[in-house]
Every structure is written in structure tokens, then in C-alpha cells.
Amino acid sequence: MSIEKSGLRVRFAPSPTGALHIGGARTALYNWLAARHYGGDLVLRIEDTDLERSTPENVAQILDALRWLELDWDEGPVSQVGRAEDHAAALQKLLDSGAAYRDAATADDVKAWKSEHGADRGYRGTPSEDGSGAIRLRVPDDGDTVVNDLIRGEVRFPNRSYDDFVIARGDGSVLYNFAVAVDDADMGITDVIRGDDHLSNTPKQLLVFEALGIQPPRYAHVPLLHGPDGKKLSKRHGAASVQELRDAGYLPAAIRNYVALLGWGPGDDETLLSTAELIERFRPEDVGRSSAVFDEKKLRWMNGRYMRELPPGEYRESVRSFVEAETVGRPLNEDRFAFGCEIVQEKAQTLQEVWPLIRFLFEPPVQDEKAWRKVMKGDAERVLVAVTEALQAVPAGGEGPNGDGFTIEAVQTALEPLPEKLELGAGKVFQPIRVSITGTTISPGIFESVAALGREETIARIEAARSRLDA
RNA sequence: GCCGCUAUCGUCCAGGGGUCUAGGACGCCGGAUUCUCAGUCCGGAAACCGGGGUUCGAAUCCCCGUAGCGGUACCA
Known part of the structure; x- marks a missing residue:
């Protein structure tokens, strides 16, 4: 149970309750950036003590999401369940020292006690005679437990508002706040960077460290990410899981950049930061204190920037x-x-x-009738005749994407003079071509589109449009 | 209920006692790019939660309120 380790050791410890959402991804990213920035280690630990929800599929999903985001780890994944022996040893130690005890009261008993005494008072149990019952940790009545948070500063929690909380069930299976503390201790974690929702639980973990006689790590509680409704981001906000963002066509690097900026800024007004810059500039203590809202619009913009580069x-x-x-x-x-x-x-x-x-x-055009009605009228027919002539006059050759002489430049040379020649606006000339070859009014540049399609198909599609116009 | 956290443009991030007539980004609105859409460029509208203090001076410090959020499990 030694914590002798040089350098920073952080961990990302998701509970595998489903897809990794953007909030979890940010926590992972912050831990990863901290590890890379300080040249430390990132340990991946799977918080799978919740028998029900922890399925191999869920675990695989999370690992998959992390890999796709290109966030690697130095140790693990370690299964929390797999550490049961270490938990049992720590438990026994606390039982032996009297820091923890078995309490015969059931959960219902405690609930009844609390409704009698009000919730501003922590429950204190009594050791059971027969050595049965859940195992509780003794919490002092007086004093405060203070968390020295890297981001929040000193936060004090009055001990009397905490119950002698259960650290293991009657059958010896351990509970979250106990397992986390034991694991962080055993793994020599120096800095715990995690969501704000754990801040109120931190005193419990600190109490476990104290009972164990081990120096606790530093803590940095990052603000939660909220959905557009202002609520804590969760599975319910479906649009924000990493796999969904991948399916929506976002790049990992763009997601990393965007997500890093949710709750943190580099100090100046830079918004486009490469991963190397992120690593260089990120420091956990610079993370802001207030929660942020995930805004897909900005991610889209940023993603476009990354795609172009x-x-x-x-x-x-x-x-x-x-x-x-x-x-x-x-x-x-x-x-x-x-x-x-x-x-x-x-x-x-x-x-x-x-x-x-x-x-x-790659496919024959699917005609958008609205587009057709809007464009294929007036001079359209006359235009298409002239266009066909002009295109046919393009010298054949091996150049161009289709090897038929239709390079962007050649097509442009052929088509560009047409508006003036026909005494029409450019839109009047180019839109009918666009609708003919794509079926819509939306496409890449017209010269590019024609060159891409090639001589044969372009002329055939224009011909088809002309016959429809005739009909 | 109790404990705790938070509070600057619609959103994200700056600004942390005077330089703030509050800065940058996304989005939005307008203009340009005399081929669509998108992109790009230019311009614009847009915020210090409320009330008390402290101070010569407060967006910045303190208190109260309000609001939001989190925790309060033999869940994680």
C-alpha cells in the first residue's frame, strides 16, 4: 500500500453504465492532458462494483470511445471488482482498529431514525453483538472535514452532517466511497481530477484515508457539463455521447479542442489549439468553477476548421x-x-x-421538384442547348478526373463566357446546369461539378433535362 | 429539509478594485465574394442576477437574498 511514486499519477475512473458521454470524455481529457503536461501516468480504472449495470459491452463501449478520441492510458484498465481482496484487507484493518464497525440496523431502520431526528444530524450506529450487519465507518461528531481543492479552494464540511456511512454490505462487498479511497491509495494516485458531483463525497473518502492512516491525494473538482436544459449532462441527453458524435461526422481532434475549452481557457483569446498546444498549456488549477453548456453549433464550426486543414x-x-x-x-x-x-x-x-x-x-440525380420548378423555366432550354454545344467543343484528351479532357480549367474556359454571350445573369446559366446534373440547386462549384462528372455523363444528364423540358 | 458548489453577451472563454464607453470565439443580423449551398472576408446587435455594505472608486472584495446545479443510498 505504498504511495512511493515519483511524478504525477492521475486516473480516469468511469463507471460503465453505458456510452461515454461528453462530460465523461472531458474528465478523461483533462486527466490525460494533466498526465501528458506533467509527464505523469494516467491509470484507467473501471468502477464496476455496481453488479447490475456493469456489463462487458458497456466497458467495451467506453474503451472504444477513449481509443477513438485518441486518449491513451499508461496502466489498466483495472477492474475495481478485481481488487476485492485489497478491499477486504483494508476493511479488516479498519474493523480491527475500531475505525469501522458492524451495525445491525437495516437501511429501513436508519431511514426511520432519520425521519425522527431530521437530516441535519448524522446517524451514528452501534456495534452489533453478533458480528452481523453492514459495516459503517465512524465519523466524528465534531469538527469539519476540509477538502483543499485545486479549483475550489478550501471547502469545509461539518462532520455532524454526515452519517456513519456504510462502507461495505453485510456480505462484505464494498461500497463506492470506500473502494475509491482504497484504490486511489493503493494505486498511488497523486491527483484526483473528476466531476464536481463528487465534491460532497470527498469528505467521506478523506475520512477513509484518515482511518487507513494514508496521505490523501490532491483533488481538483471540475464543474459539470450541462445539457441545453441546464441539467447535469447524462445518458438522457442522447446527442452527446462520444459514439454519436463520431457517427455525426466529427473529428477526434476537433472534439478534443472543443471539449477542452468547456470549463477551461488558455488565458489569451486563442480558440483553435492543437493537441500539442493543449498539452503544453493545460493546468488543472486553471479550470473554471462554473458549469458549462455543451453547444454543438460551436463544435460544428470548429470541426469544419479541422476538416479544411x-x-x-x-x-x-x-x-x-x-x-x-x-x-x-x-x-x-x-x-x-x-x-x-x-x-x-x-x-x-x-x-x-x-x-x-x-x-x-455516384448515383443518377434524384430530381428535387421544387428546384426544377424554380430553375427550369424561361431561358433554361436555350441555355442548355448553348451549354451542350460549349461542352462538346471542349478538346478531348487524357486530362481531367475522368480522362476525357474535362479539367476544371477546361470546363471553366468553356462555360464562363456563356452568360455574356447569352446576355443572361450567371445564375440563369449555371443553375440549370446544376439542376440537370445533380437534381438540386445545391452542389460544389459548377465547373468543379461538371469536371467531376465528366463529359459523357454531364452531356447525357443535360440532354435528359432538355427532353423533359420539351415534354 | 440539510450540506455544498456556482452566478459576465443566447452559448463558451477572458477580465479578479481604477486602463471596462467590459475583450475574443460560436451563433445571430447586415454587406462583400456579379454560379447555388457552404466556406471565407468585412461590419453590427448582444452581458457584469438583485439588494446592501467596504472603498475616493466595484463586474472585480464582504454580507444577505434569489436562481441554477450537485450531494444527502447497504448506487456509482
Whole structure:
């Protein structure tokens, strides 16, 4: 039970009750940043003493989310349940020293006692004669237990408001506040960085440390993250689990940057911070004290910034799974895919937004009738005739994404003079092309889109639109 | 109920006794980019929870109130 360790040791200790939500992810990130900043160790511990909720699937989900976020750990995952022997040893020690005792009173007994005495008074039990009953830790009546929090400063809790709380059930299975303290002690944790919701429990853990005769770690309680409704973020706020953010097309680096800024700022007005900068500048004591609200709009913006800065190859690979999910069963035209990615990299804010923009390259256009009515009128037919002529005049050759001479430049050279030639606004000329080839009014730049589609398909789609116009 | 935490633009982060006519970012509104959408650029509106103190002076310190949140389990 030695805590002889040089350097900082922090831990992330989620309870596997489901997906990792953004609040848990931030706690993990802060611990990770602290460990990396100070060159310490991060221990991953799974708080699985809640038999019911702790399933292997839930544990796997959390590990999966952490890995996807690219947050690695130096030790673990350690199962809290797996440490039962150590817990039992600590328990016995407290029983032997008299710091803890068995109390025959049942939970109902205590409840009854409390309703009689009011809640401003902690319950104090009496050791049972026969050695049965739950095990409680003795809490002194007088004095305060003070938490010296890195973020909150000194917080005092009057001892008399705490019960002699149960640290183990009658069968010897230990409870959370006891297990945490024993684990943190055994693992030599130097700094506990965790959610604010644990602040009120900290005195109990401190009392356990004291009973054990062990120096407690430093504590830093970070404010909770709230949902848009102002309530503590939880499973109920579905949109905020890490896997959902992944599925929505956010990049891990963007999430790290955004989440780091929820409750913490670098001190100046920088908002775009690389992971290296985050590590360099983050200090747990600089975390703010008030709770923050997760705002997906800002994450989107930030994600767009990260997407634009990706090297083309990485961009393509990030987008790939989102496109493949839409093209199952069909081979993906790699050249087209690559070119399509290039022409939308400046546009999309999430990976999910890419497919709708380049869909027309892989499927026949699905006509948006509203778009058709809006655009395919007036001079549209005349325009399309001229466009076809102009495109047919583009010199053939091996250039361009389709090897047919349709480079962005060649297409631009052919189409750009048309508005003036036809004495029409540019929109009047380009929108009918867009609707013809994509079925919608929304697409990448028109020259880029035509080049991406290629000579044959572009002209065929325009021809199809013209025949519909005739009908 | 009791214990505790928190309180600056809609949201996030600065500012911690005078330099604050309160700064930056997202979002929003307007303009530009005479191809859509998006992006980008430029401009704008937008906040110190309330009341008392302390002080020459308070967004900043103290107290009270209010509100929000957390804890108060033989859950974690």
C-alpha cells in the first residue's frame, strides 16, 4: 500500500453504465492532458462494483470511445471488482482498529431514525453483538472535514452532517466511497481530477484515508457539463455521447479542442489549439468553477476548421466510411471519390455533410421538384442547348478526373463566357446546369461539378433535362 | 429539509478594485465574394442576477437574498 511514486499519477475512473458521454470524455481529457503536461501516468480504472449495470459491452463501449478520441492510458484498465481482496484487507484493518464497525440496523431502520431526528444530524450506529450487519465507518461528531481543492479552494464540511456511512454490505462487498479511497491509495494516485458531483463525497473518502492512516491525494473538482436544459449532462441527453458524435461526422481532434475549452481557457483569446498546444498549456488549477453548456453549433464550426486543414489523403480516409455506408454493394470509383473530396473540402463542416454534396457523382440525380420548378423555366432550354454545344467543343484528351479532357480549367474556359454571350445573369446559366446534373440547386462549384462528372455523363444528364423540358 | 458548489453577451472563454464607453470565439443580423449551398472576408446587435455594505472608486472584495446545479443510498 505504498504511495512511493515519483511524478504525477492521475486516473480516469468511469463507471460503465453505458456510452461515454461528453462530460465523461472531458474528465478523461483533462486527466490525460494533466498526465501528458506533467509527464505523469494516467491509470484507467473501471468502477464496476455496481453488479447490475456493469456489463462487458458497456466497458467495451467506453474503451472504444477513449481509443477513438485518441486518449491513451499508461496502466489498466483495472477492474475495481478485481481488487476485492485489497478491499477486504483494508476493511479488516479498519474493523480491527475500531475505525469501522458492524451495525445491525437495516437501511429501513436508519431511514426511520432519520425521519425522527431530521437530516441535519448524522446517524451514528452501534456495534452489533453478533458480528452481523453492514459495516459503517465512524465519523466524528465534531469538527469539519476540509477538502483543499485545486479549483475550489478550501471547502469545509461539518462532520455532524454526515452519517456513519456504510462502507461495505453485510456480505462484505464494498461500497463506492470506500473502494475509491482504497484504490486511489493503493494505486498511488497523486491527483484526483473528476466531476464536481463528487465534491460532497470527498469528505467521506478523506475520512477513509484518515482511518487507513494514508496521505490523501490532491483533488481538483471540475464543474459539470450541462445539457441545453441546464441539467447535469447524462445518458438522457442522447446527442452527446462520444459514439454519436463520431457517427455525426466529427473529428477526434476537433472534439478534443472543443471539449477542452468547456470549463477551461488558455488565458489569451486563442480558440483553435492543437493537441500539442493543449498539452503544453493545460493546468488543472486553471479550470473554471462554473458549469458549462455543451453547444454543438460551436463544435460544428470548429470541426469544419479541422476538416479544411486535413491533408487531402487524410480527408478522404476520414470521409470514406460515411460514403461507403451510402454505397454498400457497389464498387466505389476511387478516382471520382478522390476528386469529389477535393472539391468539397472547403465546404463541409462535418464528415456527414460530404455525401449529399458528392452523391450525384455516384448515383443518377434524384430530381428535387421544387428546384426544377424554380430553375427550369424561361431561358433554361436555350441555355442548355448553348451549354451542350460549349461542352462538346471542349478538346478531348487524357486530362481531367475522368480522362476525357474535362479539367476544371477546361470546363471553366468553356462555360464562363456563356452568360455574356447569352446576355443572361450567371445564375440563369449555371443553375440549370446544376439542376440537370445533380437534381438540386445545391452542389460544389459548377465547373468543379461538371469536371467531376465528366463529359459523357454531364452531356447525357443535360440532354435528359432538355427532353423533359420539351415534354 | 440539510450540506455544498456556482452566478459576465443566447452559448463558451477572458477580465479578479481604477486602463471596462467590459475583450475574443460560436451563433445571430447586415454587406462583400456579379454560379447555388457552404466556406471565407468585412461590419453590427448582444452581458457584469438583485439588494446592501467596504472603498475616493466595484463586474472585480464582504454580507444577505434569489436562481441554477450537485450531494444527502447497504448506487456509482
